[in-house]
Amino acid sequence: MNRFLLSLNIVEEMKKRINFLISIVLVMISQISYGQHVGFVNSGTIEYEKRINMYAKLAKRITTENSSWMQQVYDQYKKTQPQFNTVKTTLSFSKDASLYKPVGTNTPPTNNFFSNDPTIDLKRTVYTDFRTGISISEKRIFEEVFLVEDSVRKIKWKITSETREIAGYDCRRANALVMDSVYVVAFYTDQIPVSGGPESFTGLPGMILGLALPHDNTTWFATKVNAVAVQPSPITAAKKAKKVNNEGLLSTLKESMEDWGEYAQEVFKALML
Numbered sequence: 001m002n003r004f005l006l007s008l009n010i011v012e013e014m015k016k017r018i019n020f021l022i023s024i025v026l027v028m029i030s031q032i033s034y035g036q037h038v039g040f041v042n043s044g045t046i047e048y049e050k051r052i053n054m055y056a057k058l059a060k061r062i063t064t065e066n067s068s069w070m071q072q073v074y075d076q077y078k079k080t081q082p083q084f085n086t087v088k089t090t091l092s093f094s095k096d097a098s099l100y101k102p103v104g105t106n107t108p109p110t111n112n113f114f115s116n117d118p119t120i121d122l123k124r125t126v127y128t129d130f131r132t133g134i135s136i137s138e139k140r141i142f143e144e145v146f147l148v149e150d151s152v153r154k155i156k157w158k159i160t161s162e163t164r165e166i167a168g169y170d171c172r173r174a175n176a177l178v179m180d181s182v183y184v185v186a187f188y189t190d191q192i193p194v195s196g197g198p199e200s201f202t203g204l205p206g207m208i209l210g211l212a213l214p215h216d217n218t219t220w221f222a223t224k225v226n227a228v229a230v231q232p233s234p235i236t237a238a239k240k241a242k243k244v245n246n247e248g249l250l251s252t253l254k255e256s257m258e259d260w261g262e263y264a265q266e267v268f269k270a271l272m273l
Contacts, residue, residue, distance in 0.1 A: 041192045043094045043231075046167075046209070047224040048198050050102075052085040052121060053217035058114070077114070085121055089220070091198060092230045093207070098196040099232035101125040118142070119266040126200050127235045128152060135200060136235050139249075139271055146271075147241040148249050153178065155203045157186070166209040167222040174204055179272060185212040192225070199273065246272065 055078060062070045091100045102123045114120050118141045126137040135152045138145065155176045162173040164187060171187035178184055186201060187210035197208025198220040209222040237243065244252065250272060257264040 041225065041227045042194065043229050044092075044192075044225060044227045045230060046091045046093070046207070046222050046226075048089045048091065048220045049223050050087040050089055050121075050198075050218070050220045052087075053083060054081065054085050054114070054120070055083045056217040057120070087121060087123075089198060091196065092232045093194050093196050094231050095194060096129070096131050097232045097234075098128045098130070098194070099125070099235075100128075100198055119263075119270045122270050124199070125235055127232065128196060128200070128202060129234075130195065137200065138235050138238065138241065141253075141267070141271060145238045145241040146249055146252075147235065147237045147243045148246060149243065150245045152202060153200055155184075155201070157204055159204075164210070167225050169209060169222075169225065171209055172206075179269065182213060182269065182273065183215055185214065186210065 058074050058077060062074060088103045089100065090103050091098055093099075102125075122139065122141070124137055124139045126135065128135050133152050134149065136147065136149045138147055140146075155178055157174040157176045159172060159174045164171055164173070166187055166189070169189040169191050171189045174186045174188060176184045176186070184201065186197065186204060186208045188197070188204040188206040188208045190206035192207035192209075193205070194207050195204060196202050197204070198211055201208055201211055209225075211220040212218070242252070250268065253264075253268055253271060257267060260267070
């Protein structure tokens with residue numbers, strides 16, 4: 001009888017120890033998972049989806065002067081083309097630099113009236129050196145290629161209390177006005193303590209994962225963040241690229257597009273952003 005009771009006590013003690021060990025393992029697993037979710041990311045790649053609302057953007061081009069033909073072009077576009085032009089882009093980054101570039105489009109290739117319009121989707125590559133404060137970007141307009149090197153744009157952001165989750169990261173909203181008239185809304189996360197973002201938008205206390213130009217009907221939102229060790233490399237200039245700074249680019253554009261009317265202003269804004 002005593003042996004039986006002793007055996008029962010041993011079994012109970014073993015159960016307690018096993019349950020204790022299981023509890024410790026579960027706690028460790030939960031802590032590891034939690035750390036992976038909220039840990040700081042200082043280097044990696046971000047996949048963005050850039051979306052342009054073509055219907056809204058093109059509707060703004062209809063004026064009393066051009067409505068006789070532009071309205072027909074717009075109506076035909078709506079019948080044959082999707083509302084959103086969607087482009088995939090990536091940003092590789094470290095604490096020292098970032099490289100932003102387009103990687104493809106989800107919109108089927110077409111030969112529509114706006115397929116080569118630089119104000120619709122200007123494919124550009126942007127290298128930002130956070131240490132020196134220098135930005136180098138390759139911009140293509142029709143047959144011309146420009147390599148623009150200048151200081152990183154200084155943006156006066158106003159951080160708000162609004163928050164949202166993007167690609168699994170808690171983000172805070174900030175607003176700004178660039179080039180005197182372009183209203184910008186950004187959502188950044190301090191879980192990625194790198195002051196970068198898509199295109200040439202930087203200057204917040206964390207990585208920009210969401211960006212919108214409301215009046216230009218264009219947005220960029222991160223769909224995936226990969227925490228990997230990378231070191232972005234500067235852009236290698238194309239053979240025929242014209243090397244200029246921002247002032248030189250604007251001067252060249254004004255000289256070559258002086259007879260383009262109001263449309264030229266749209267091109268200037270697209271290329272200078």
